[in-house]
Amino acid sequence: xxxxxxxxxxxxxxxxxxxxxxxxxxxxxxxxxxxxxxxxxxxxxxxxxxxxxxxxxxxxxxxxxxxxxxxxxxxxxxxxxxxxxxxxxxxxxxxxxxxxxxxxxxxxxxxxxxxxxxxxxxxxxxxxxxxxxxxxxxxxxxxxxxxxxxxxxxxxxxxxxxxxxxxxxxxxxxxxxxxxxxxxxxxxxxxxxxxxxxxxxxxxxxxxxxxxxxxxxxxxxxxxxxxxxxxxxxxxxxxxxxxxxxxxxxxxxxxxxxxxxxxxxxxxxxxxxxxxxxxxxxxxxxxxxxxxxxxxxxxxxxxxxxxxxxxxxxxxxxxxxxxxxxxxxxxxxxxxxxxxxxxx
Numbered sequence: 001x002x003x004x005x006x007x008x009x010x011x012x013x014x015x016x017x018x019x020x021x022x023x024x025x026x027x028x029x030x031x032x033x034x035x036x037x038x039x040x041x042x043x044x045x046x047x048x049x050x051x052x053x054x055x056x057x058x059x060x061x062x063x064x065x066x067x068x069x070x071x072x073x074x075x076x077x078x079x080x081x082x083x084x085x086x087x088x089x090x091x092x093x094x095x096x097x098x099x100x101x102x103x104x105x106x107x108x109x110x111x112x113x114x115x116x117x118x119x120x121x122x123x124x125x126x127x128x129x130x131x132x133x134x135x136x137x138x139x140x141x142x143x144x145x146x147x148x149x150x151x152x153x154x155x156x157x158x159x160x161x162x163x164x165x166x167x168x169x170x171x172x173x174x175x176x177x178x179x180x181x182x183x184x185x186x187x188x189x190x191x192x193x194x195x196x197x198x199x200x201x202x203x204x205x206x207x208x209x210x211x212x213x214x215x216x217x218x219x220x221x222x223x224x225x226x227x228x229x230x231x232x233x234x235x236x237x238x239x240x241x242x243x244x245x246x247x248x249x250x251x252x253x254x255x256x257x258x259x260x261x262x263x264x265x266x267x268x269x270x271x272x273x274x275x276x277x278x279x280x281x282x283x284x285x286x287x288x289x290x291x292x293x294x295x296x297x298x299x300x301x302x303x304x305x306x307x308x309x310x311x312x313x314x315x316x317x318x319x320x321x322x323x324x325x326x327x328x329x330x331x332x333x334x335x336x337x338x339x340x341x342x343x344x
Contacts, residue, residue, distance in 0.1 A: 106130030118143050127151045147171040158182050170194030181205050193217035204228045216240035239263035262287040274298035286311030292322045
């Protein structure tokens, strides 16, 4: 025990006659147990560093035995108290260290933690958080207190059981990146349109039946992924997402695309596999001059319809040019050759 620096263990000199036999046994038992547990247990939680402070319960246990000869406390209870002191000390140090690291890096990563609610300590970090990753937990909802994290840029909550988002989500003005894949969301709040700096929004694998009209306010959005939902139509306002480069809406129930999609002049990739589309806006290929990939597999639309669209040849030239670059860079393509993007 001489290796520990902390609370002094004061033992009053008493004679053997003064110390009842029961207390002698208690004292010897506890001393031996603590010595063995500290120095020989490979799983010990007590650090043997010069700065370690002996838990109060250790001091208390010795004082209780030597200074109170008639002590009735059982050895097992004393041992439990000692261990409680060690675990409490470790827990406090661990929490302080974790909070310090989060504040220093701005990154809070608590994946695979079986969390059912947001940790209060995270919400108390306020302006320190830049990235919050709670992937693969058991979160049911997102508390309104999340609006305290005003400097957060990345919010990753994939693979939980989240059913709703808070109405004040729009206060997180710094958000650029949101991943909510694999949850149970049925709607998005209108306030999502207030996230004007948002660049990537991924909500695949949920239960969405539609998107709010306010989605058109996301003028900096580069990627929108709403695949594997129950969406029947996209809002007309989506044409106002002028920066959009990639739109993924595979495996939904979309029957028609809004004509405003033709306004997405920076669109490079449009993926609409396994929907109910019978046609796409006639001027899509002509107006979207940067479009290089369009995928319509599993829709009731034929190759003939697609090839007869105005601007098809220009689109085909862009697509082949893209694949030529990939081939020149030794990028492999499928054995079927270039995919036309629709089922024959």
